[in-house]
């Protein structure tokens with residue numbers, strides 16, 4: 048159990064701390080300014096966050112190891128405050144001096160014994176009747192508040208006789224006069240100044256403890272609040288009390304006023320002005336001290352950075368408890384006052400005194416370093432268990448009045464304070480990794496990345512579309528232009544050709560006609576040569592003209608060709624553009640793929656964290672259930688008892704709530720993701736994931752889903768491929784759970800499960816691994832259909848091989864497997880579907896069975912007794928059983944077994960076997 052306040056922490060040895068009666072009187076020098084063990088522990092040695100940097104054994108508070116259990120020692124600090132004389136005392140005590148004389152500069156108080164003699168006491172602070180509320184806060188409470196902000200528990204308590212100013216010191220709201228504000232209000236002001244609104248939280252409960260009943264001052268109808276103590280950490284909590292989140296000072300003051308009104312109403316009902324109850328204000332401060340904020344807030348799009356710097360934020364939890372105790376009158380005086388009054392009032396006085404005297408006793412015990420601190424004697428001390436003299440920084444202000452008439456009370460208050468000064472504290476930093484908030488933040492971050500990714504993808508797609516469209520437009524434009532130009536050229540060329548041909552034809556016609564006329568003329572003149580030469584000249588001219596025309600045509604053709612070339616180069620240019628656009632598209636696609644990859648990584652991280660959360664929830668669930676069962680470790684006859692506990696249906700309401708949250712988480716993470724983590728590269732993640740799967744497999748409702756999602760195959764693969772024994776142990780446990788179901792048993796066999804389980808058993812060193820493997824095989828042994836296959840694949844041999852371990856847990860599972868197998872065999876032989884002797888006997892199980900038939904562990908013994916009875920039911924086994932010594936065991940069982948049903952079964956079996964009967968007769972054994 049962890050060191051806690053009244054409950055556990057013991058002072059170190061200190062010579063001056065010898066007797067209860069010893070005090071810090073100046074004639075017994077004892078330094079009250081520093082801790083003799085650690086002189087650095089004056090309140091001044093705290094830095095601004097209330098953390099010590101180099102105290103021996105300190106936690107290294109600035110970096111804060113979440114699991115470190117070491118503590119920082121420190122003493123309960125005690126201040127004494129004197130109330131000024133009130134009007135009545137001014138008159139009644141006018142002729143008398145005050146019963147105390149204060150020497151604040153020496154931090155001393157003198158308590159008058161008589162006119163000439165007084166006792167002197169030292170305190171950490173001596174506050175005169177003139178001390179301002181501000182000063183009182185600063186010396187009494189401020190260091191505690193700073194400590195709370197630094198992640199420690201802190202307590203401020205006021206103790207004193209009725210009417211001496213406890214409520215004045217702690218609870219004044221100071222609404223009309225701010226200088227009058229008490230410790231509660233000022234403490235909250237400092238707390239608000241020390242927290243950041245975005246990441247931190249402050250919540251309060253306000254209670255009163257009256258006649259051993261705790262009432263909620265925010266909701267007085269809630270008046271039976273119980274105290275819950277965490278057995279591990281010793282932390283005290285009040286789950287039934289209202290816990291109100293507060294965001295600003297104003298709402299706190301309003302709440303306090305409401306609480307005060309309820310307290311006042313309760314006191315009025317009791318017809319008294321003084322508070323007869325103890326009022327307790329609890330302030331819970333949660334501060335985030337580092338984390339992934341910086342990494343997450345850099346929205347530079349580089350999500351891999353986020354993954355690399357993944358570190359859960361550290362949350363420091365501090366609890367400030369401010370206790371305004373009821374008046375500390377001595378019981379004899381109260382009884383005297385109350386003599387003749389109603390019995391209730393006497394009871395009440397006793398009850399107040401009971402809790403105060405219990406507090407006193409605890410303080411005495413702590414101051415004396417006594418081995419027993421009677422913390423359980425009252426609700427007050429139970430409530431303050433983690434807040435006083437334990438892991439908390441504690442400050443006590445004792446209030447006294449000046450009147451010599453109350454010298455007795457004042458003396459007893461002073462002695463109380465003196466003893467409290469000797470109580471040592473062991474401060475413990477309350478830090479934990481806030482996986483939930485990390486997962487939440489990562490979720491938000493992932494959402495952002497996904498949204499950004501989707502946005503980018505959309506704009507990339509749009510861009511791609513635009514570029515493609517533009518390129519296509521350009522191409523079709525160029526193509527269109529090219530086609531138009533070609534067509535134009537073709538038409539033009541055609542027209543020109545036609546024109547030229549027409550012209551030539553016309554000319555040719557003209558020439559023909561001319562020739563015909565000239566021919567006629569020649570014929571008439573008879574001078575042909577002259578005429579011919581004229582015709583030739585015309586023909587030459589004609590040819591020259593035609594040549595010109597042809598040259599012109601050639602030029603036109605050339606121009607058209609150039610135009611075509613030009614268009615072709617334009618087309619090539621467009622194609623180039625298209626290629627560039629394509630490579631751009633490819634680049635964009637690659638970026639998209641990278642993004643998707645990052646997203647997947649982040650999802651993996653989240654799944655891993657959520658699976659851790661799931662595991663933590665399971666652990667909590669399991670612990671809660673164990674606690675619910677009163678911590679008794681019931682040995683369950685089935686499988687792994689821890690896993691079996693998870694199947695217990697009788698969960699209480701809280702358990703159901705927890706289960707619901709597990710189911711929700713399970714839903715959120717998704718089985719596939721959890722299963723995929725079984726193959727993670729990081730061994731820790733694999734171990735973690737297999738634990739989660741094992742826990743899930745413990746729930747019958749999850750088993751089918753796990754098998755369907757391929758979980759069984761993954762678990763068997765882990766047995767085959769992993770070299771880690773923890774993984775083997777947990778995976779075998781999960782397989783054992785899945786093997787509770789007949790369908791799964793067949794699947795396990797079909798996937799070579801026996802081989803992997805046998806292999807695991809052969810390599811196992813930890814008996815718990817063997818227990819899980821044996822448990823899994825034992826379950827398979829109970830399936831009638833699998834008998835031959837199981838034996839054929841070495842299942843029985845594997846079971847028998849595990850007895851080497853000698854560990855009773857392993858032997859119990861082996862025995863259970865053998866009993867299951869024997870039962871199936873005897874059923875099969877009764878039904879006539881089995882011939883021949885038992886496969887168990889064939890595989891050599893009988894000697895071990897006989898050897899352990901009277902094993903001292905009842906669980907093993909019972910299984911074996913049953914196995915023997917089952918084996919004996921088949922006549923074909925009788926000879927082997929006789930020669931192996933099993934008959935003797937059967938006889939013993941039939942006579943001595945403490946379970947009647949087994950005794951009867953053994954008797955019936957012996958009676959029905961003629962071979963056994965003959966042997967018994969031969970040996971002259973009566974049966």
Ligand SMILES: Nc1ncnc2c1ncn2[C@@H]1O[C@H](COP(=O)(O)OP(=O)(O)OP(=O)(O)O)[C@@H](O)[C@H]1O
Pocket residue numbers: 129130131133176207208209210211212213214215216320321322323372373374446
């Ligand atoms: N330091 C002080 N200066 C001025 N007045 C004071 C001082 N301390 C107490 N008083 C006055 O004395 C009276 C009693 O104080 P208070 O109610 O705080 O006492 P108490 O110890 O809380 O009593 P009870 O145990 O009955 O609740 C009140 O009227 C309060 O204003």
